[in-house]
Amino acid sequence: xxxxxxxxxxxxxxxxxxxxxxxxxxxxxxxxxxxxxxxxxxxxxxxxxxxxxxxxxxxxxxxxxxxxxxxxxxxxxxxxxxxxxxxxxxxxxxxxxxxxxxxxxxxxxxxxxxxxxxxxxxxxxxxxxxxxxxxxxxxxxxxxxxxxxxxxxxxxxxxxxxxxxxxxxxxxxxxxxxxxxxxxxxxxxxxx
Numbered sequence: 001x002x003x004x005x006x007x008x009x010x011x012x013x014x015x016x017x018x019x020x021x022x023x024x025x026x027x028x029x030x031x032x033x034x035x036x037x038x039x040x041x042x043x044x045x046x047x048x049x050x051x052x053x054x055x056x057x058x059x060x061x062x063x064x065x066x067x068x069x070x071x072x073x074x075x076x077x078x079x080x081x082x083x084x085x086x087x088x089x090x091x092x093x094x095x096x097x098x099x100x101x102x103x104x105x106x107x108x109x110x111x112x113x114x115x116x117x118x119x120x121x122x123x124x125x126x127x128x129x130x131x132x133x134x135x136x137x138x139x140x141x142x143x144x145x146x147x148x149x150x151x152x153x154x155x156x157x158x159x160x161x162x163x164x165x166x167x168x169x170x171x172x173x174x175x176x177x178x179x180x181x182x183x184x185x186x187x188x189x190x191x192x
Contacts, residue, residue, distance in 0.1 A: 009139035009147040016049075024049050029177045048177045050148040053185045056140040059148065060115045062184050063136055066091050066108050072183040073176055074192055077101070087111075090122050102128035102156075115139075130157030150177070 013021050024030045028051045052059045062068075066089055070076045075095055083090040088108035095102045104127035109118040115138040121127050134152040141147050152173065182190045 007139070009141040012139060012147060012149060020049075024051060029174065029181055031174045031177060045151050045153045046173050048148075048150040048152075048173065050150070050177055050181050051141070052146040052148055052181060053144065054146060054187070055144060056115060056138050056146040058187070059146040059184050060112060060117075060138050062188055063117055063138075063148075063180075064088075064110050064112070065188075066106070066119075068188065069093075071188065071191060072179040075172065085109075088117075104129045104132060106132060128157075129154065131155035 007015075013024075016024075020030060020032075030049045032047045032049075033045070054062075067079045067081050070079055075097060076093055077096050078092075078094045080092045081089045082092050082105065085107055088110040090105055090107050092103060092105050095104075105122040105125045106119045107122040111117070117136040118134070120133040121129065121131060132152075132154050134150065137149045139147045139149070179190070179192050
């Protein structure tokens with residue numbers, strides 16, 4: 001379980017290159033590809049920074065509602081909560097990309113005390129994707145703004161063409177992060 005001792009939004013931003021922070025404050029969404037050597041998100045990871053125009057507790061409450069992702073992710077055809085685990089829901093997600101359909105189960109771990117949300121494939125079930133894991137960390141910038149830091153690692157596996165892997169991760173993610181920002185800023189009312 002994550003510790004309550006952690007950095008604040010200003011610490012996170014101070015540790016980033018000045019040009020990245022400047023772009024983030026202007027554009028509100030920055031997506032970066034990186035390789036991590038260790039930890040739950042090891043391997044090729046897509047990291048995102050998002051500035052939300054809502055207080056941190058509101059942002060957390062919205063993002064913790066995992067079954068609402070179809071409201072800002074049009075590639076998801078459905079989400080069904082199939083179980084409530086120890087730390088959060090287990091959702092069956094169905095995804096359509098071009099003419100292909102995939103389904104997989106994600107196990108969520110919610111940590112409201114530190115405003116962190118984690119997810120990974122529930123390996124008790126057969127999933128059409130080989131690996132999915134990720135997290136959101138939320139940091140208060142001021143009374144009305146939240147810095148969100150997200151990391152996602154996806155491996156679609158050998159049965160899925162390589163161009164789909166690229167689309168799911170690198171090409172689709174910037175648009176997804178912008179839609180989630182608009183969705184949160186609208187208090188869950190925005191629809192693409």
